[in-house]
Amino acid sequence: MRHSNVIDIRGLNSYYGNRHVLFDIHFAIPANRITVIMGVSGCGKTTLLRHLIGLKPSPPGRLLVDGEDMGGFNEARMNQYRSRIGVLFQSGALFNSMSVADNVSVPLRVHSKLSRETIRIIATIKLHQVGLSEYCDYMPSQLSGGMQKRAGLARAMAMDPEILFVDEPSSGLDPITAAGLDNLILELRDTLGMTIIVVTHELESALHIADQIVVLDKGRLLAAGSPENIQSSQDERVVQFLQRQADQKHEDTEAYIKALVGRKLRQL
Amino acid sequence: MNFTSQRLEPNKIVVQLEGLLNRWSVPKVRRGILSLARQEQVEVMEMDLSRLSKLDTAGIALMVEVLRTLAGKGGKLRLTGLNENAVKMIRLSRLDSAFDVEHSTSGGS
């Protein structure tokens, strides 16, 4: 079973300047499965994703792709890895100088010798899968936020990637469209055997699509396992997260008072 | 990627595709296959996919182009010998109603 892991994360620590944002993250992403990374805002989900897609350099030996150390990738090897992945960014990240169909065509135009017509057809097919084939010639600015995100997903799928990374697919979408996206993600796994990593904080959708759920809390791995495992977890924070309780522990009261009253007072 | 063609009737041509039909091989065979479809009198093209090992969206796009060429003169494209992968790809592209697909082979439709 070990070989079926596409990505292995072994004790990953991450920093922004002096700020420690990820603490010793340890889990594996199995092939042909949907892994959902969950957690409240600011828990380090997006940072973890940036490591996985190689936008934030990883320390050597901490992140393995097919058993190979991503920290040691040179540029060519990284590009090879990136030609296998598709990424949907939180904002959709469409190029605003070109139409939606041209956006979807960009990776194909750069990386293949396909003719203009063929590329156009592929773009239309991909846009149809996300329900946007009527909007091919619209500019991104003419679309709503949710539509931009779906168009971004179409672009991420343009190269038929083996691994698909999706950052917050359903935030800002109406429930019906969000459910449609969930189904598309399931279909991609079932029909193409894609490995899909979804970052989200939407519990319902996570439980619906996930084969594996990874819960992060304040930069630490709280739990990893099947949705059933997670749901039956006894961990206080996990239960709190699942039951959507507001944070009542006020762990930061001290810091809060300190910030309000000022440091000098404390020293008196 | 290879393909062989056979003209069965004046208006019908059978194309046998072999190997990988993906975004690397489509540019190499596109012109040849399209020119077959453009030939006068050809109205029906039958694509035999039974020896196709892999098909991706670029391959589907090529089929759409062939279909478009044939539809322009009232013809049609018939797909035979689809394996599971091909059936799934076509269904994922929401094109199962566009092609005339022969469902007799394995793969379950």
Next chain:
Amino acid sequence: MLRFVRMLGAAALDGIENLGRLGVYFWFMLRGLIRPPGKFWPVVKQIEFVGTKSFFVIGFTAISTGMVLGLQGHYTLSKFGSESVLGAAVALSLIRELGPVLTGLMVTGRAGSAMCAEIGIMRIDEQIDALECMAIDPYAYLVTPKLIASLIAFPLLTAYCDVVGIFGGYLVGVGLFGLNPGVYMNSVQSSVLWEDVYMGIVKSLCFSVLMIWICTYKGYYTGLDEGNFGPEQVSRATTKAVVLSSIAILLCDYMVTSIMT
């Protein structure tokens, strides 16, 4: 006191780091020349943006500058009774100095700021990240076409600026002060040497590289140092880009002039 020294040190380190990054950026920009994707159409588009769309602004600047040169030159020269060389004075100051500098500054203000904002928006909207994730070199895709385009457009715009400026001087000299048209044109022709034109071309090429380098660099690193990708960072980067590249153009102008004369 200790804090002051520490701040000084931090600032110096920051400066050195920035310089190093600027150098690496320049190398990546050049490396983009030999990397996909294809550049023909992007370059054509950028030439239209840098060149064609700057036509009016530069024409306007050039003709007013030429006319002012005509007025001032006539005033000065008439004190020595040598109005006949007005054409030479106008042409030489334009070709050697004002043409390239004015073109550089105007294009920086018009196109450089827009380029910086364009790339800055792509940065804060994760579009540059998206390019990298598609295994597309963002330098080759975004920056290098702009460099090629402005290397082509700058000398042409400068030449256009020179010609329009000389015509502006002609309007004032001949139209206002009644100089003989033949005398004006003759003094232009006899005084301008190849070296003067050559200097103008060298300057315009230097300025184009400087403008693209600084403006796109500022856009590319929008918000990266601050760790803040808000829209206000784009406007800040754009302002800095225009100011810095204008200063760089003026400094470079002095250096090229002193080396080449």
